Amino acid sequence: MRKLQFFIPLALFLGLAVFLFSGLFSNPRDHGSALVTQPMPQFSLPNLTEPSRLMTNADLKGKVYLLNVWGTWCATCNAELGFLTTLRQQGIEIIGLYYVQPPEAAFGERFDMTALQQEVSRKLAEQGDPYQFNMVDEKRSLIFDLGVTGAPETFLVDASGIIRHHLVGDINEQNWPALHTQYQALLAPAPAANSTAATDAKNNAGGQGE
Amino acid sequence: MNNQFYSLKRVNKLGLQSLLLTLFLFAMPSFAITDILEFKSPEQEQLYRELTAELRCPKCQNQNIADSNAVVAVDMRHKTLQLVEQGMDKAQVIDYMKTRYGDFVHYQPPFRFSTIWLWLLPILLVIALAVVMLKKQRQQTITQNADDAELQAMIDAVRKKQP
Numbered sequence: 146m147r148k149l150q151f152f153i154p155l156a157l158f159l160g161l162a163v164f165l166f167s168g169l170f171s172n173p174r175d176h177g178s179a180l181v182t183q184p185m186p187q188f189s190l191p192n193l194t195e196p197s198r199l200m201t202n203a204d205l206k207g208k209v210y211l212l213n214v215w216g217t218w219c220a221t222c223n224a225e226l227g228f229l230t231t232l233r234q235q236g237i238e239i240i241g242l243y244y245v246q247p248p249e250a251a252f253g254e255r256f257d258m259t260a261l262q263q264e265v266s267r268k269l270a271e272q273g274d275p276y277q278f279n280m281v282d283e284k285r286s287l288i289f290d291l292g293v294t295g296a297p298e299t300f301l302v303d304a305s306g307i308i309r310h311h312l313v314g315d316i317n318e319q320n321w322p323a324l325h326t327q328y329q330a331l332l333a334p335a336p337a338a339n340s341t342a343a344t345d346a347k348n349n350a351g352g353q354g355e
Numbered sequence: 356m357n358n359q360f361y362s363l364k365r366v367n368k369l370g371l372q373s374l375l376l377t378l379f380l381f382a383m384p385s386f387a388i389t390d391i392l393e394f395k396s397p398e399q400e401q402l403y404r405e406l407t408a409e410l411r412c413p414k415c416q417n418q419n420i421a422d423s424n425a426v427v428a429v430d431m432r433h434k435t436l437q438l439v440e441q442g443m444d445k446a447q448v449i450d451y452m453k454t455r456y457g458d459f460v461h462y463q464p465p466f467r468f469s470t471i472w473l474w475l476l477p478i479l480l481v482i483a484l485a486v487v488m489l490k491k492q493r494q495q496t497i498t499q500n501a502d503d504a505e506l507q508a509m510i511d512a513v514r515k516k517q518p
Binding site: 179246247285289 | 414434455
Protein backbone atom coordinates (compact mmCIF):
# COMPACT_ATOMS: atom_id res chain seq x y z
CA MET A 146 0.00 0.00 0.00
CA ARG A 147 2.79 2.41 0.91
CA LYS A 148 4.65 1.45 -2.23
CA LEU A 149 1.59 2.21 -4.32
CA GLN A 150 1.29 5.60 -2.66
CA PHE A 151 4.85 6.29 -3.69
CA PHE A 152 3.83 6.08 -7.35
CA ILE A 153 0.87 8.47 -7.10
CA PRO A 154 2.87 11.61 -7.95
CA LEU A 155 4.46 9.83 -10.91
CA ALA A 156 1.06 8.74 -12.19
CA LEU A 157 -0.29 12.27 -11.80
CA PHE A 158 2.71 13.68 -13.61
CA LEU A 159 2.38 11.19 -16.47
CA GLY A 160 -1.32 11.93 -16.80
CA LEU A 161 -0.68 15.67 -16.97
CA ALA A 162 2.22 15.17 -19.41
CA VAL A 163 0.09 13.11 -21.79
CA PHE A 164 -2.75 15.66 -21.59
CA LEU A 165 -0.48 18.62 -22.30
CA PHE A 166 1.50 16.77 -24.97
CA SER A 167 -1.65 15.90 -26.91
CA GLY A 168 -2.55 19.59 -26.69
CA LEU A 169 0.52 20.40 -28.77
CA PHE A 170 -1.06 18.68 -31.76
CA SER A 171 -4.62 19.91 -31.43
CA ASN A 172 -5.83 22.64 -33.72
CA PRO A 173 -6.98 25.68 -31.72
CA ARG A 174 -9.00 26.91 -34.70
CA ASP A 175 -11.02 23.75 -34.92
CA HIS A 176 -14.02 24.29 -32.68
CA GLY A 177 -16.65 22.27 -34.44
CA SER A 178 -19.61 23.54 -36.34
CA ALA A 179 -23.11 24.11 -35.07
CA LEU A 180 -24.45 23.66 -38.60
CA VAL A 181 -23.61 20.03 -39.34
CA THR A 182 -26.80 17.91 -39.32
CA GLN A 183 -28.84 21.14 -39.52
CA PRO A 184 -30.85 22.13 -42.57
CA MET A 185 -29.49 24.76 -44.91
CA PRO A 186 -30.74 28.17 -43.67
CA GLN A 187 -33.35 29.99 -45.75
CA PHE A 188 -31.82 32.43 -48.20
CA SER A 189 -32.62 34.63 -51.14
CA LEU A 190 -29.52 36.04 -52.79
CA PRO A 191 -28.80 37.58 -56.20
CA ASN A 192 -27.07 35.49 -58.83
CA LEU A 193 -23.71 37.07 -59.59
CA THR A 194 -23.98 36.99 -63.37
CA GLU A 195 -27.65 37.97 -63.36
CA PRO A 196 -28.31 40.02 -60.19
CA SER A 197 -32.01 40.49 -60.90
CA ARG A 198 -32.44 36.74 -60.45
CA LEU A 199 -32.74 35.78 -56.80
CA MET A 200 -31.49 32.33 -55.91
CA THR A 201 -33.31 30.55 -53.09
CA ASN A 202 -33.29 27.16 -51.38
CA ALA A 203 -35.69 25.95 -54.07
CA ASP A 204 -32.96 26.28 -56.71
CA LEU A 205 -30.81 23.76 -54.87
CA LYS A 206 -33.53 21.33 -53.87
CA GLY A 207 -32.73 17.65 -54.42
CA LYS A 208 -29.10 18.31 -55.24
CA VAL A 209 -25.97 17.12 -53.49
CA TYR A 210 -23.50 19.98 -53.71
CA LEU A 211 -20.58 21.76 -52.19
CA LEU A 212 -21.24 25.34 -51.15
CA ASN A 213 -17.93 27.16 -51.38
CA VAL A 214 -17.61 30.49 -49.57
CA TRP A 215 -14.99 32.57 -51.32
CA GLY A 216 -13.88 36.01 -52.46
CA THR A 217 -11.36 37.41 -54.89
CA TRP A 218 -9.82 39.30 -51.95
CA CYS A 219 -8.92 35.97 -50.28
CA ALA A 220 -5.59 34.52 -51.37
CA THR A 221 -6.32 30.96 -50.24
CA CYS A 222 -9.59 30.96 -52.18
CA ASN A 223 -7.75 31.99 -55.33
CA ALA A 224 -5.24 29.21 -54.83
CA GLU A 225 -8.13 26.79 -54.36
CA LEU A 226 -9.91 27.69 -57.61
CA GLY A 227 -7.66 25.49 -59.75
CA PHE A 228 -8.24 22.38 -57.67
CA LEU A 229 -11.98 23.02 -57.45
CA THR A 230 -12.10 23.36 -61.24
CA THR A 231 -10.64 19.88 -61.64
CA LEU A 232 -13.37 18.65 -59.27
CA ARG A 233 -16.03 20.26 -61.43
CA GLN A 234 -14.59 18.44 -64.43
CA GLN A 235 -15.08 15.21 -62.48
CA GLY A 236 -18.75 16.08 -62.09
CA ILE A 237 -18.79 17.54 -58.59
CA GLU A 238 -21.44 20.23 -58.16
CA ILE A 239 -19.96 23.36 -56.63
CA ILE A 240 -22.01 26.44 -55.85
CA GLY A 241 -20.18 29.66 -55.04
CA LEU A 242 -21.22 31.91 -52.19
CA TYR A 243 -19.41 35.17 -52.70
CA TYR A 244 -18.21 36.78 -49.47
CA VAL A 245 -18.42 40.54 -49.86
CA GLN A 246 -16.17 42.34 -47.42
CA PRO A 247 -17.68 45.44 -45.83
CA PRO A 248 -16.69 48.49 -47.85
CA GLU A 249 -14.60 51.08 -46.04
CA ALA A 250 -17.14 53.88 -45.85
CA ALA A 251 -14.45 56.26 -44.57
CA PHE A 252 -12.67 55.90 -47.91
CA GLY A 253 -15.89 56.49 -49.81
CA GLU A 254 -16.05 52.85 -50.88
CA ARG A 255 -19.42 51.50 -51.90
CA PHE A 256 -20.55 48.09 -52.99
CA ASP A 257 -20.51 47.96 -56.78
CA MET A 258 -22.09 44.91 -58.43
CA THR A 259 -20.76 45.68 -61.93
CA ALA A 260 -17.20 46.06 -60.69
CA LEU A 261 -17.55 42.84 -58.73
CA GLN A 262 -18.86 40.97 -61.78
CA GLN A 263 -15.89 42.14 -63.82
CA GLU A 264 -13.42 41.24 -61.12
CA VAL A 265 -14.89 37.79 -60.62
CA SER A 266 -15.07 36.94 -64.32
CA ARG A 267 -11.48 38.08 -64.78
CA LYS A 268 -10.36 35.96 -61.84
CA LEU A 269 -12.31 32.89 -62.97
CA ALA A 270 -10.99 33.22 -66.52
CA GLU A 271 -7.50 33.29 -65.07
CA GLN A 272 -7.74 30.50 -62.50
CA GLY A 273 -10.59 28.32 -63.74
CA ASP A 274 -14.29 28.43 -62.99
CA PRO A 275 -15.46 25.64 -60.66
CA TYR A 276 -18.93 27.09 -60.03
CA GLN A 277 -22.35 26.17 -61.38
CA PHE A 278 -23.30 29.69 -60.31
CA ASN A 279 -22.35 32.25 -57.73
CA MET A 280 -24.55 33.97 -55.18
CA VAL A 281 -23.56 37.38 -53.87
CA ASP A 282 -23.98 37.82 -50.13
CA GLU A 283 -23.53 41.56 -49.90
CA LYS A 284 -24.69 41.84 -46.28
CA ARG A 285 -23.17 38.49 -45.30
CA SER A 286 -26.59 37.31 -44.11
CA LEU A 287 -26.41 33.69 -45.28
CA ILE A 288 -22.74 33.73 -44.36
CA PHE A 289 -23.74 34.74 -40.83
CA ASP A 290 -26.48 32.11 -40.63
CA LEU A 291 -23.95 29.49 -41.73
CA GLY A 292 -21.54 30.42 -38.96
CA VAL A 293 -18.81 31.31 -41.43
CA THR A 294 -15.82 32.99 -39.81
CA GLY A 295 -13.78 33.65 -42.94
CA ALA A 296 -12.97 32.36 -46.38
CA PRO A 297 -12.55 29.82 -47.80
CA GLU A 298 -15.08 27.60 -46.11
CA THR A 299 -17.04 24.78 -47.72
CA PHE A 300 -20.28 23.05 -46.83
CA LEU A 301 -21.37 19.67 -48.09
CA VAL A 302 -25.15 19.64 -48.45
CA ASP A 303 -27.24 16.57 -49.20
CA ALA A 304 -30.29 16.17 -51.42
CA SER A 305 -32.74 16.96 -48.63
CA GLY A 306 -30.90 20.17 -47.82
CA ILE A 307 -29.13 18.96 -44.68
CA ILE A 308 -25.58 20.18 -44.10
CA ARG A 309 -23.31 17.15 -43.76
CA HIS A 310 -19.89 18.69 -43.45
CA HIS A 311 -18.40 22.09 -42.71
CA LEU A 312 -14.81 22.55 -43.75
CA VAL A 313 -12.91 25.62 -42.56
CA GLY A 314 -10.01 26.34 -44.88
CA ASP A 315 -9.32 25.21 -48.41
CA ILE A 316 -10.10 21.94 -50.13
CA ASN A 317 -6.89 20.31 -51.27
CA GLU A 318 -5.45 16.96 -52.30
CA GLN A 319 -4.97 15.97 -48.66
CA ASN A 320 -8.49 16.52 -47.35
CA TRP A 321 -10.48 15.94 -50.54
CA PRO A 322 -10.47 12.09 -50.53
CA ALA A 323 -12.39 11.94 -47.23
CA LEU A 324 -14.85 14.60 -48.35
CA HIS A 325 -15.21 12.89 -51.73
CA THR A 326 -16.14 9.60 -50.07
CA GLN A 327 -18.79 11.42 -48.06
CA TYR A 328 -20.04 13.17 -51.20
CA GLN A 329 -20.30 9.87 -53.08
CA ALA A 330 -22.15 8.26 -50.18
CA LEU A 331 -24.74 11.03 -50.31
CA LEU A 332 -25.18 10.57 -54.05
CA ALA A 333 -26.15 6.93 -53.64
CA PRO A 334 -28.66 6.79 -50.78
CA ALA A 335 -30.02 3.48 -49.56
CA PRO A 336 -32.88 2.47 -51.90
CA ALA A 337 -36.46 2.78 -50.69
CA ALA A 338 -35.41 4.43 -47.43
CA ASN A 339 -38.41 6.74 -47.57
CA SER A 340 -40.79 8.33 -50.02
CA THR A 341 -38.34 11.06 -51.00
CA ALA A 342 -35.60 8.56 -51.80
CA ALA A 343 -37.01 7.90 -55.27
CA THR A 344 -37.01 11.56 -56.28
CA ASP A 345 -33.58 12.02 -54.72
CA ALA A 346 -32.20 9.11 -56.68
CA LYS A 347 -33.62 10.56 -59.89
CA ASN A 348 -31.98 13.91 -59.23
CA ASN A 349 -28.74 12.28 -58.29
CA ALA A 350 -28.66 10.22 -61.44
CA GLY A 351 -28.94 13.47 -63.36
CA GLY A 352 -26.09 14.92 -61.33
CA GLN A 353 -23.83 12.00 -61.97
CA GLY A 354 -24.44 12.12 -65.70
CA GLU A 355 -22.93 15.58 -65.98
CA MET B 356 30.36 63.68 -54.88
CA ASN B 357 28.09 66.58 -54.39
CA ASN B 358 25.56 65.00 -56.64
CA GLN B 359 25.62 61.77 -54.67
CA PHE B 360 25.07 63.63 -51.41
CA TYR B 361 22.14 65.40 -52.93
CA SER B 362 20.51 62.20 -54.11
CA LEU B 363 20.98 60.59 -50.69
CA LYS B 364 19.23 63.52 -49.09
CA ARG B 365 16.48 63.22 -51.61
CA VAL B 366 16.01 59.56 -50.83
CA ASN B 367 15.82 60.38 -47.14
CA LYS B 368 13.20 62.98 -47.74
CA LEU B 369 11.23 60.58 -49.88
CA GLY B 370 11.57 57.95 -47.19
CA LEU B 371 10.24 60.33 -44.56
CA GLN B 372 7.35 61.30 -46.80
CA SER B 373 6.37 57.73 -47.47
CA LEU B 374 6.68 56.92 -43.77
CA LEU B 375 4.37 59.78 -42.91
CA LEU B 376 1.97 58.74 -45.62
CA THR B 377 1.96 55.17 -44.31
CA LEU B 378 1.28 56.39 -40.80
CA PHE B 379 -1.67 58.43 -42.02
CA LEU B 380 -3.01 55.48 -43.94
CA PHE B 381 -2.97 53.39 -40.81
CA ALA B 382 -4.55 56.12 -38.74
CA MET B 383 -7.53 56.52 -41.03
CA PRO B 384 -9.43 53.28 -40.40
CA SER B 385 -9.23 53.78 -36.66
CA PHE B 386 -11.60 56.72 -37.07
CA ALA B 387 -13.86 54.63 -39.19
CA ILE B 388 -14.25 51.79 -36.71
CA THR B 389 -15.41 53.93 -33.82
CA ASP B 390 -19.10 53.51 -34.30
CA ILE B 391 -21.41 55.65 -32.27
CA LEU B 392 -24.44 53.72 -31.17
CA GLU B 393 -27.72 55.07 -29.95
CA PHE B 394 -29.87 53.00 -27.68
CA LYS B 395 -33.56 53.27 -26.94
CA SER B 396 -33.04 52.72 -23.24
CA PRO B 397 -30.19 52.43 -20.72
CA GLU B 398 -31.26 48.80 -20.11
CA GLN B 399 -30.67 47.96 -23.78
CA GLU B 400 -27.30 49.64 -23.67
CA GLN B 401 -26.37 47.66 -20.56
CA LEU B 402 -27.50 44.42 -22.21
CA TYR B 403 -25.54 45.21 -25.37
CA ARG B 404 -22.41 45.88 -23.33
CA GLU B 405 -22.81 42.64 -21.39
CA LEU B 406 -23.39 40.61 -24.52
CA THR B 407 -20.50 42.01 -26.53
CA ALA B 408 -18.23 41.36 -23.54
CA GLU B 409 -19.42 37.77 -23.10
CA LEU B 410 -19.63 36.70 -26.72
CA ARG B 411 -16.40 35.44 -28.17
CA CYS B 412 -15.07 36.23 -31.59
CA PRO B 413 -15.02 32.90 -33.46
CA LYS B 414 -12.25 34.02 -35.79
CA CYS B 415 -9.85 35.23 -33.10
CA GLN B 416 -8.05 33.10 -30.55
CA ASN B 417 -9.17 34.86 -27.40
CA GLN B 418 -11.06 38.09 -27.82
CA ASN B 419 -14.61 39.07 -27.17
CA ILE B 420 -16.56 40.66 -29.98
CA ALA B 421 -16.41 44.08 -28.31
CA ASP B 422 -12.64 43.95 -28.57
CA SER B 423 -12.20 42.58 -32.05
CA ASN B 424 -12.45 44.24 -35.42
CA ALA B 425 -12.47 41.04 -37.43
CA VAL B 426 -15.26 41.22 -40.02
CA VAL B 427 -17.17 38.45 -38.28
CA ALA B 428 -16.92 40.23 -34.90
CA VAL B 429 -18.19 43.49 -36.40
CA ASP B 430 -21.08 41.60 -38.03
CA MET B 431 -21.84 39.93 -34.71
CA ARG B 432 -21.91 43.28 -32.92
CA HIS B 433 -24.33 44.64 -35.49
CA LYS B 434 -26.49 41.56 -35.15
CA THR B 435 -26.39 41.79 -31.35
CA LEU B 436 -27.54 45.41 -31.52
CA GLN B 437 -30.30 44.49 -33.92
CA LEU B 438 -31.52 41.62 -31.75
CA VAL B 439 -31.37 43.72 -28.58
CA GLU B 440 -33.43 46.41 -30.32
CA GLN B 441 -35.93 43.75 -31.30
CA GLY B 442 -36.38 43.13 -27.59
CA MET B 443 -34.63 39.78 -27.26
CA ASP B 444 -33.28 39.00 -23.81
CA LYS B 445 -29.77 37.87 -23.01
CA ALA B 446 -30.37 34.13 -23.23
CA GLN B 447 -32.17 34.49 -26.55
CA VAL B 448 -29.33 36.46 -28.15
CA ILE B 449 -26.74 33.97 -26.87
CA ASP B 450 -28.84 31.10 -28.24
CA TYR B 451 -29.13 32.86 -31.59
CA MET B 452 -25.35 33.11 -31.81
CA LYS B 453 -24.80 29.56 -30.56
CA THR B 454 -27.02 28.03 -33.24
CA ARG B 455 -24.75 29.66 -35.82
CA TYR B 456 -21.28 29.73 -34.30
CA GLY B 457 -21.48 26.92 -31.74
CA ASP B 458 -20.74 26.80 -28.02
CA PHE B 459 -17.34 28.33 -28.71
CA VAL B 460 -18.99 31.70 -29.16
CA HIS B 461 -19.96 32.12 -25.50
CA TYR B 462 -17.33 32.40 -22.79
CA GLN B 463 -19.52 30.50 -20.32
CA PRO B 464 -19.28 26.80 -21.24
CA PRO B 465 -22.52 24.80 -21.24
CA PHE B 466 -23.18 22.34 -18.41
CA ARG B 467 -23.00 18.95 -20.07
CA PHE B 468 -21.71 15.46 -19.41
CA SER B 469 -18.56 16.11 -21.46
CA THR B 470 -17.91 19.44 -19.75
CA ILE B 471 -18.76 18.35 -16.19
CA TRP B 472 -15.04 18.01 -15.35
CA LEU B 473 -14.67 21.76 -15.56
CA TRP B 474 -16.66 22.02 -12.33
CA LEU B 475 -15.89 18.63 -10.83
CA LEU B 476 -12.11 18.70 -11.14
CA PRO B 477 -11.46 21.71 -8.86
CA ILE B 478 -13.80 20.27 -6.21
CA LEU B 479 -12.11 16.86 -6.39
CA LEU B 480 -8.72 18.52 -6.16
CA VAL B 481 -9.67 20.42 -3.00
CA ILE B 482 -11.06 17.23 -1.41
CA ALA B 483 -7.93 15.27 -2.32
CA LEU B 484 -5.70 17.97 -0.87
CA ALA B 485 -7.73 18.06 2.34
CA VAL B 486 -7.45 14.28 2.71
CA VAL B 487 -3.69 14.34 2.14
CA MET B 488 -3.22 17.16 4.66
CA LEU B 489 -5.35 15.49 7.34
CA LYS B 490 -3.48 12.21 6.91
CA LYS B 491 -0.13 13.95 7.14
CA GLN B 492 -1.14 15.82 10.27
CA ARG B 493 -2.30 12.65 12.00
CA GLN B 494 0.92 10.86 11.09
CA GLN B 495 2.91 13.77 12.48
CA THR B 496 1.13 13.69 15.87
CA ILE B 497 1.70 9.92 16.10
CA THR B 498 5.42 10.19 15.39
CA GLN B 499 5.64 13.14 17.75
CA ASN B 500 4.03 11.09 20.54
CA ALA B 501 6.35 8.19 19.73
CA ASP B 502 9.36 10.46 19.98
CA ASP B 503 8.21 11.77 23.33
CA ALA B 504 7.79 8.24 24.70
CA GLU B 505 11.20 7.21 23.40
CA LEU B 506 12.83 10.26 24.93
CA GLN B 507 11.19 9.63 28.26
CA ALA B 508 12.46 6.04 28.26
CA MET B 509 15.99 7.23 27.59
CA ILE B 510 15.79 9.82 30.36
CA ASP B 511 14.46 7.18 32.72
CA ALA B 512 17.30 4.82 31.78
CA VAL B 513 19.90 7.52 32.40
CA ARG B 514 18.31 8.48 35.71
CA LYS B 515 18.33 4.85 36.85
CA LYS B 516 22.08 4.65 36.18
CA GLN B 517 22.95 8.03 37.79
CA PRO B 518 22.29 7.71 41.50
